[in-house]
Amino acid sequence: MKQPANTNSSGPAPDQLGDFRSSLLQYYDRFCRDLPWRGETDPYRILVSEIMLQQTRVETVLQYYGSWLKRFPTLGALASADSREVLKAWEGLGYYRRARNLHSAARRIRELPGEHFPTSYRDLRKLPGVGQYTAGAVASIGFGEIVPAVDGNVRRVLARLFDKREPRARWLNRIAAELVDKDRPGDWNQALMELGAMICSPKNPRCDDCPVQLWCTAHEQGTQALSPAGIRRVPAREISFLLVILQTEEGEVMLVQRPRQGLLAGMWAFPEQELAEPLDCAATSRDRAIELAMSLGAEVVGGASVLAEIQHRFTHLQARYRPWVVPVEKLLTGEGNVWMTPGEPVDFPIPVAQHKVLDALAECRETPGNSESHASNPS
Ligand code: SF4
Structure with missing residues (x-):
């Protein structure tokens, strides 16, 4: 998917956004991985996949997602389970707080009027363990709300598109919100994540295969290895x-x-x-x-x-x-x-x-x- 030479110095300009979005969505439609949660419309199932994917590789989540849904096929089934059963189903996936929060969220939703699953970013954020990213992902994928979802992959893609060495959360959320495709927000967020996971990898990004190379400042400047700077981790x-x-x-x-x-x-x-x-x-x-x-x-x-x-x-x-x-x-x-x-x-x-x-x-x-x-x- 060779692109013409870059003529832009700072990500896509406002009048280029249409082409930029189309290019990424076409790539997503053609090449996205066939994962069991892709195309899912049940918000409970979307929530499960998003919580499992936090800090965990897709390959690992694939070993748990199906068996979890077999054991807890609905939000009601999860809400009715006892905590021992929930932790047992999560055993080996790590970060057990996620399982406890998911369980609490199911119970919280069951107490809502009509047991209705929250349908907006704002209401999803009120659930235990649901942060900005998860609320954005569920609201956009499950309910078509035009909100961003910035995970580690999206952070890297945006930092490189705009050649931002140390992107701060506020900047990332603002830029991500400006870029979201208004017609397909859920697919858009997943497309950015997919690009980060499959093409714009931390080391050796495959820029020659990248559908948004034309608008990428880091590619133009040859600074892909510098953006974003590594997150300074607290030593264990x-x-x-x-x-x-x-x-x-x-x-x-x-x-x-x-x-x-x-x-x-x-x-x-x-x-x-x-x-x-x-x-x-x-x-x-x-x-x-x-x-x-x-x-x-x-x-x-x-x-x-x-x-x-x-x-x-x-x-x-x-x-x-x-x-x-x-x-x-x-x-x-x-x-x-x-x-x-x-x-x-x-x-x-x-x-x-x-x-x-x-x-x-x-x-x-x-x-x-x-x-x-x-x-x-x-x-
Ligand atoms: S893969 Fe290359 S061209 Fe595409 S966003 Fe990443 S750094 Fe830019």
């Missing part, structure tokens, strides 16, 4: 935890439910204790693991052994887990704890890092000869 804070795995002779292990607020709220995980020193010596860690087991009321019946360290990255946190297996007599199951056998499916939500520990435990039991590679009993 490293934090270490001791995990205590209470294990019975039969191999069952105990999980406890995390508090309702904070990191991984409401999910089921091994009891943990934050370590002041990441390289806490083995003997000290073992003593603390046994202390923690006893503080939970467990009767310790053997020596503790350590599993390989597990690492997991949260948004601003690099977590290191040191898991200790402590043989115990089985405690009574209470409201805040459950027992399970590693490797067997369960119906409650478990964080990814804990799944890694459970996999290691299951492997140890299935292949006893390999146990030395996972667990060791330090002297």
